Amino acid sequence: AQSVAQPEDQVNVAEGNPLTVKCTYSVSGNPYLFWYVQYPNRGLQFLLKYITGDNLVKGSYGFEAEFNKSQTSFHLKKPSALVSDSALYFCAVRDINFGNEKLTFGTGTRLTIIP
């Protein structure tokens, strides 16, 4: 079975400060990991993914995420937050060793950037 945990429902960060949105995962084999963002009244929008290779993955809008196998984590980061980054963020995982088509999502973290 595969699962994702986003331990924080809400994260508040001052504009210009670095931000981190946490994600941990559980899979039986090796993971494919994804981050999505959802703005109000919109669907989910792909930000970045980890498949293999470098543990630090860079994505859209200046976001990056670090894959840590020993801690089974894939935290989303950005060096300097913008007010426009305020949105709902979802982490997702797929276990590549089981050939399943299912992408398992976390419950989401609402990020609010304070001007």
Place this chain on the structure above:
Amino acid sequence: ETGVTQTPRHLVMGMTNKKSLKCEQHLGHNAMYWYKQSAKKPLELMFVYSLEERVENNSVPSRFSPECPNSSHLFLHLHTLQPEDSALYLCASSQDLGQDNQPQHFGDGTRLSIL
């Protein structure tokens, strides 16, 4: 613009009504998905279609009936819904089910309210 269009954006219906949600993708993808998004819960995968064949049905009640007439269109037919079915229904597509490392592309969803 994500390339996945959902209509209507909002739908209010009574418990005895019959309605349909429509999804159309302009990306040339072969796989399409229906998800249910409820507050404070992970995204729930409802149905998966690959090349117009249903490949997954996650124990969804029969009052939800999907239809995929071609690889560009996906419908969700609704009949005798319950108040707990009120949610945001998201459609997504991906290139192929076999390409596990490819992200899914989401529409903006249909906000469904059951009276």
